Amino acid sequence: MHSNFEYLFAKVLGRLGPVLYQKRLLSWAKRAGLCEPTLLLSFDCDTGRDADASLRVQRFLSEYGIAASFAVPGALLEEHWDSYKVLLDMGATFVNHGYKRHAEIDETSGKPYSTFTYRDVTDKEWAEDIKLGHAALTRLTGVAPKVFRTPHFGEFNQPAQLCGLYKVLADLGYEVSSSTIPVFGLMYGSAFRTEKGIVELPLNGCIGKPAQLIDSWGFLSAPDALGKDRLVAELSKYLALAGRGEPFVLSLYFDPADIADEPDILDLLARFAGIRSLRLDDEKLISLARN
Structure with a gap:
């Protein structure tokens, strides 16, 4: 596993040399x-509003043959199983996202906020x-699920945290x-095998600013969200790269409720229908990982 120095050095490179990120993905x-x-x-379904939104989003994507994986906390999966089980019939797969609800919706702003994170509890608790x-x-x-995504994973990426996580998963x-x-994509590539044998699939950042994760929180929901136009622009850069036939992996995730009523975002995702779409547990993807 990486050292703290390697982690910090790669973050600096990601900020100062964004051209290196694209080169790294391609090489x-x-x-x-x-x-x-x-x-x-993939989609992180962190609140109750994502149940119905997931169905609407997946129905749209299914028209274009796009596969998706859904990360849902166990408590929400149980509460909304009548909705979520329909996703299985549409070819979607589920990812273990822990059990506890880890976000709620603020009644005033209508925006999600965190209520539980692995960073703030003991190893035994997470x-x-x-x-569960x-x-x-x-x-x-x-x-039995074979894929896991940490709730609020960006807060749980220190070397010791990941070593503990991979041991539990193994x-x-x-x-x-x-x-x-x-x-981590900059350091190790789009798929890499960890010391415990778990294959890690890092999420993608912006081509021009790789430290910025591409997700609906940072672009649409956060108090300082960058905005829909910026999200469209960043996705369009990857679409142009795909249009040139360059081989690379684009790992994206959104909260379904954030994009279910955003036709510009959905239409842009539909334009990726021309490239191969895999679920997170696909053996063709896992086989690419190196130690």
Whole structure:
């Protein structure tokens, strides 16, 4: 696992040399044997409003043959299972996202806010949350999950935290985690195998500013959100890269409720239908990872 120095050094490179990020994505893909641009689309369903929004978003994406993975806390999955189980019939898969609800909606602003994060609890508490989420997802779907995403993962990316996380996941039989910020893509590429054998899939950042994670929180929901136009512009850069046929992995995630009523964002995602779309547990993706 990386050292604190490597982590900080890569963050500095991401801020000062953004051209290195694109080069890293492309060079890693070629070395790994990737032959085409590949989309990994996932959704974090952190509040009750995401249940209905997930169905609307996936129905739209299904028209374009785009696969997606949904990370839902076990408590919300149980509460809204009548809605979420429909996603299985549309070809979607679920990702363990822990058990406890970790966000709520502010009644005044209508925006989500954090109520629980692994950063602020003991190792025993977050490990138990993973196990409870695993049990809930297994019971509801009949299949043990193999992919995990940490709630509020950007707050839980220090070396010691990730080492502990991967040990717990390995003990539970997991294969994949998608719980790291873009700096890990700069350090190790779009898929890498950790010391415990877990394959980590970092999320992508902006091509021009790789330290900025591409997600609906930073662009649409946060108090200092960058705005929809900026999100469209950043996605368009990746779309142009895909249009040139360059092989790379684009791992994106959004909160369904943030984009379900944003036709500009949905239409732009539909334009990625021309490239390969994989779920986070796809063996073709896992096989690309190197130690």
